Every structure is written in C-alpha cells, then in structure tokens.
Amino acid sequence: MSAADKLLNYVTFDTQSDENSETTPSTEKQRKLARALVKECQALGMDEVREKDGTVYATLEANTSEPRTPIGFVAHMDTASELSGANVKARRVERYDGGVIALNEQYAMDPATFPALKKVVGDDLIVTDGTTLLGADDKAGIAIIMQALEEIIRDDAPHGRIAVAFTPDEEIGRGVDHFDLSLFPVEYAYTVDGDRIDAVDYETFNAAQATVSIQGTSIHPGDAKDRMVNAALLAVEFASMLPEDQTPAKTEGREGFYHLVSMEGECESATLTYILREHDAEKFEKQIETIERVRDTLNEKYGDRIEVAVRRQYANMKDYMKGDMRAVERARKAIEKAGLEPVSIAVRGGTDGAMLTQRGLICPNLGTGSYNHHGRFEFASVQQMDRMVRIVRDIVEGE
CATH class of the missing domain: 3.40.630.10 (Zn peptidases)
Incomplete structure (x- = not known):
C-alpha cells in the first residue's frame, strides 16, 4: 500500500x-x-x-x-x-x-x-x-x-x-x-x-476559549418597560464592544483575533463562545483582559448578569x-x-x-x-x- x-x-x-x-x-x-x-x-x-x-x-x-x-x-x-x-x-x-x-x-x-x-x-x-x-x-x-x-x-x-x-x-x-x-x-x-x-x-498562536454566560430577566413584553433585561440583546451588545478589526476575516500573518464561534440566546439567557488567538504572549494577555473589561462594563450598566470563563488551550x-x-x-x-x-x-x-x-x-x-x-x-x-x-x-x- x-x-x-x-x-x-x-x-x-x-x-x-x-x-x-x-x-x-x-x-x-x-x-x-x-x-x-x-x-x-x-x-x-x-x-x-x-x-x-x-x-x-x-x-x-x-x-x-x-x-x-x-x-x-x-x-x-x-x-x-x-x-x-x-x-x-x-x-x-x-x-x-x-x-x-x-x-x-x-x-x-x-x-x-x-x-x-x-x-x-x-x-x-x-x-x-x-x-x-x-x-x-x-x-x-x-x-x-x-x-x-x-x-x-x-x-x-x-x-x-x-x-x-x-x-x-x-x-x-x-x-x-x-x-x-x-x-x-x-x-x-x-x-x-x-x-x-x-x-x-x-x-x-497562544490560544484560549472564552465562554460568556448572560442572565436576562424575561417579562411579558406588554408590561416590560424598565423591567425586562433581554439577554440576547446583551449578547449583541457584548459582541459589538470587541475590536471589529480583530476577527479572522480581517487578520493575517502574526495578527491575532477574537473569533465568535457560536452565539445562542433568548430573552432569559444567552451564551457567546469565543476563541482568542495571538502569537505575542503580552498581546494575548491583553485579549483576555479586554474580554473581562467588557464584562465588567456591562455588569456595571445592567447589574451582575454576565460571567466569563476563560480556558487556556495551548501556548x-x-x-x-x-x-x-x-x-x-x-x-x-x-x-x-x-x-x-x-x-x-x-x-x-x-x-x-x-x-x-x-x-x-x-x-x-x-x-x-x-x-x-x-x-x-x-x-x-x-x-x-x-x-x-x-x-x-x-x-x-x-x-
């Protein structure tokens, strides 16, 4: 053979x-x-x-x-x-x-x-x-x-x-x-x-996976003013706060990226899964810090509704x-x-x-x-x- x-x-x-x-x-x-x-x-x-x-x-x-x-x-x-x-x-x-x-x-x-x-x-x-x-x-x-x-x-x-x-x-x-x-x-x-x-x-690359878990508050839409917190919309807002020029579709060579692998959600809860990639170790740590900073910003805005779990994969x-x-x-x-x-x-x-x-x-x-x-x-x-x-x-x- x-x-x-x-x-x-x-x-x-x-x-x-x-x-x-x-x-x-x-x-x-x-x-x-x-x-x-x-x-x-x-x-x-x-x-x-x-x-x-x-x-x-x-x-x-x-x-x-x-x-x-x-x-x-x-x-x-x-x-x-x-x-x-x-x-x-x-x-x-x-x-x-x-x-x-x-x-x-x-x-x-x-x-x-x-x-x-x-x-x-x-x-x-x-x-x-x-x-x-x-x-x-x-x-x-x-x-x-x-x-x-x-x-x-x-x-x-x-x-x-x-x-x-x-x-x-x-x-x-x-x-x-x-x-x-x-x-x-x-x-x-x-x-x-x-x-x-x-x-x-x-x-x-240095590599990690970040799982973003979002908890919303589901209220009947006819009576939701100032009470509903839509987790799916928070997920969209979270994604929009990451650097839009640092995705796989816009990077090459030694440029790192945030890759949104999956996005699932409804009013009550939502989950985003990212992979983070960067050749430079210092820039890699800053990627993780950025994800966590977005979490902190939105938690301050909406209450403690967002958790981020980072799993380092390889170096x-x-x-x-x-x-x-x-x-x-x-x-x-x-x-x-x-x-x-x-x-x-x-x-x-x-x-x-x-x-x-x-x-x-x-x-x-x-x-x-x-x-x-x-x-x-x-x-x-x-x-x-x-x-x-x-x-x-x-x-x-x-x-």
Missing part, C-alpha cells in the same frame, strides 16, 4: 470529536480507528504497542549500535466539527489539469478561490464528493507516518529508536491532555499535521523551546535533501506539538501535502504525500 491508499482507508472511519463531551476520548468512535492502528503497528512488528486513554503508542527500537537520537512522530485521529466526517466518499482526480474540479452538482473547487490548487497542477489529487470534509487533517499525517515506518522496516534502514503516537481530540484542544510521556521515550518529536511539505513550523511553542533548534534543523536538512527550500511560518493555529513543547518535549510541525482543511473543499496531493514520506524517512535516517 501507499500513503494515499492508507489515507483512503483511514477516512472511512468517522472520528469527529465533540467539545461538549466530558469523556476521554470525547467520542467512542475514535477508538475504532485507534484499534485499527494498534493492529497495523503490531503487524509491522513494532514494540510496546498499546492504546491508553484513546492515544495509540508504539515504538521501533534502534537497529544499529551507532549512537542515534531517539525521535518521535505524532498525528491526530479526530476530525473537525465544522462539517461531518461520516460516510466520506473520497475519489481521485488523476493528473490535475489546473482547472475547476466539480465535487458535485452544487460545489466545485476553483483555483481562483482556492489558490492551493495552483501548487499541485499535474499531481493526482484526493478530493471529497462535496458533502463531507475529507479528514486529511490529520489522517494524511497518520498515513505518512505509517507508510514511512513500513518502508523503514521493509528496507531495514538504519535508525535509532522511533516512537509514534496517534492522539484523539486534537481539534477540540484536548489532544495531549492525557498524553503519557513515559510511553514516548524520545528526545524530541514532530507533529505531521500541516499542509505545505517544505515547512517546519515552530511558532504557533506558543517557540516560547518554550528555549533556543533548542535541533529538531528544526534536522527537519530542514531532510526538506533540503528532497529538493525543497525549507520555510518556517508563524502558524495561525496550533497542534498537539504546542502543548507537548510546553510540557518539555520539543515538537515542531511538518506538512502533509493536504490543504483546505476543515471543510468540503479539502484535498490531498498523492505526490506530495509520497515526498513527505521520503522526508520523514530522511529525518529518521539522516543523523
């Missing part, structure tokens, strides 16, 4: 996570893919294969007496909540000609709208049928790691200890909440969870690397060997690696050759996935 074949198999598993669940993993269906990956790792002859708290761990012990740095690779099994990941009907587009790709009668991908397509002209693509997401985020990462392991074992390529981990619940910010570092005995690792394959990224991994660039430099050499010019981008998102780095395991991020994640326009390049398999092999074998 190839990495593309593995991806087509993995996307048949519905592994969508659920931020409203309090279980670990957040959905039991993620364990179905976990069990399949345990069997695959065992069939390859890997060591210490197990599933714990929804995470799959496996190691491949060194096959050479030469001193080599133990390294690891991580990818997540769950898919995003923006669109269903069930009943995925993926198909191949052979030798993409650079034109519009019709997904179904309603949806099509035009390179004018989706510029990532311009990077893969001539490649074979894996696309959706327009009714679901693909799940290449991050099943392409799993496929690349598993294919690289299969080839390393097949070719008896010299290597030090390799550890792999496949995590649940990354999309809801809980991917490594229960990660057992004692089962992952490496000096540093890589998440394979990005898009472009020339990138090795080690700077992410900018660069701040925790403390200048240790060994993992980054090793990946850059492998990318160069593949004939590419390595780049490092300030990621407008986060990975399991951000939280692992915060816990002391440096874990920069690599690409997968898949693009347009979290929606029906997601696709993967077969050729870029193959090149990424080679890059992973060269990271392992290149020391």
Whole structure:
C-alpha cells in the first residue's frame, strides 16, 4: 500500500470529536480507528504497542549500535466539527489539469478561490464528493507516518529508536491532555499535521476559549418597560464592544483575533463562545483582559448578569523551546535533501506539538501535502504525500 491508499482507508472511519463531551476520548468512535492502528503497528512488528486513554503508542527500537537520537512522530485521529466526517466518499482526480474540479452538482473547487490548487497542477489529487470534509487533517499525517515506518522496516534502514503516537481530540484542544510521556521515550518529536511539505513550523498562536454566560430577566413584553433585561440583546451588545478589526476575516500573518464561534440566546439567557488567538504572549494577555473589561462594563450598566470563563488551550511553542533548534534543523536538512527550500511560518493555529513543547518535549510541525482543511473543499496531493514520506524517512535516517 501507499500513503494515499492508507489515507483512503483511514477516512472511512468517522472520528469527529465533540467539545461538549466530558469523556476521554470525547467520542467512542475514535477508538475504532485507534484499534485499527494498534493492529497495523503490531503487524509491522513494532514494540510496546498499546492504546491508553484513546492515544495509540508504539515504538521501533534502534537497529544499529551507532549512537542515534531517539525521535518521535505524532498525528491526530479526530476530525473537525465544522462539517461531518461520516460516510466520506473520497475519489481521485488523476493528473490535475489546473482547472475547476466539480465535487458535485452544487460545489466545485476553483483555483481562483482556492489558490492551493495552483501548487499541485499535474499531481493526482484526493478530493471529497462535496458533502463531507475529507479528514486529511490529520489522517494524511497518520498515513505518512505509517507508510514511512513500513518502508523503514521493509528496507531495514538504519535508525535509532522511533516512537509514534496517534492522539484523539486534537481539534477540540484536548489532544495531549492525557498524553503519557513515559510511553514516548524520545528526545524530541514532530507533529505531521500541516499542509505545505517544505515547512517546519515552530511558532504557533497562544490560544484560549472564552465562554460568556448572560442572565436576562424575561417579562411579558406588554408590561416590560424598565423591567425586562433581554439577554440576547446583551449578547449583541457584548459582541459589538470587541475590536471589529480583530476577527479572522480581517487578520493575517502574526495578527491575532477574537473569533465568535457560536452565539445562542433568548430573552432569559444567552451564551457567546469565543476563541482568542495571538502569537505575542503580552498581546494575548491583553485579549483576555479586554474580554473581562467588557464584562465588567456591562455588569456595571445592567447589574451582575454576565460571567466569563476563560480556558487556556495551548501556548506558543517557540516560547518554550528555549533556543533548542535541533529538531528544526534536522527537519530542514531532510526538506533540503528532497529538493525543497525549507520555510518556517508563524502558524495561525496550533497542534498537539504546542502543548507537548510546553510540557518539555520539543515538537515542531511538518506538512502533509493536504490543504483546505476543515471543510468540503479539502484535498490531498498523492505526490506530495509520497515526498513527505521520503522526508520523514530522511529525518529518521539522516543523523
């Protein structure tokens, strides 16, 4: 099998996570893919294969007496909540000609709208049928790691200890909440969870989720003067008091944002859910202060009706690397060997690696050759996935 074949198999598993669940993993269906990956790792002859708290761990012990740095690779099994990941009907587009790709009668991908397509002209693509997401985020990462392991074992390529981990619940910010570092005995690792394959990224957002709960007073509208307090209107007022130029639709690069993820409300009560993102730690703290200041202003105006709960999700991994660039430099050499010019981008998102780095395991991020994640326009390049398999092999074998 190839990495593309593995991806087509993995996307048949519905592994969508659920931020409203309090279980670990957040959905039991993620364990179905976990069990399949345990069997695959065992069939390859890997060591210490197990599933714990929804995470799959496996190691491949060194096959050479030469001193080599133990390294690891991580990818997540769950898919995003923006669109269903069930009943995925993926198909191949052979030798993409650079034109519009019709997904179904309603949806099509035009390179004018989706510029990532311009990077893969001539490649074979894996696309959706327009009714679901693909799940290449991050099943392409799993496929690349598993294919690289299969080839390393097949070719008896010299290597030090390799550890792999496949995590649940990354999309809801809980991917490594229960990660057992004692089962992952490496000096540093890589998440394979990005898009472009020339990138090795080690700077992410600082991230938090803010839940704004508003309590109103519901009175019959015919007798409500000076008595009704409409929680839904307070929610609108709260949203209007945040910086209107700091939303995802109006920011790029290193610019942070307040993203209103959901808004639910009626006269009696309302809830706003925001995600806060900022690369700079000081600006990130000011975002939290702004949310709390808006709360205080409206509570003074209307009485104590608004509560804000902030849950910090992950931090900018660069701040925790403390200048240790060994993992980054090793990946850059492998990318160069593949004939590419390595780049490092300030990621407008986060990975399991951000939280692992915060816990002391440096874990920069690599690409997968898949693009347009979290929606029906997601696709993967077969050729870029193959090149990424080679890059992973060269990271392992290149020391």
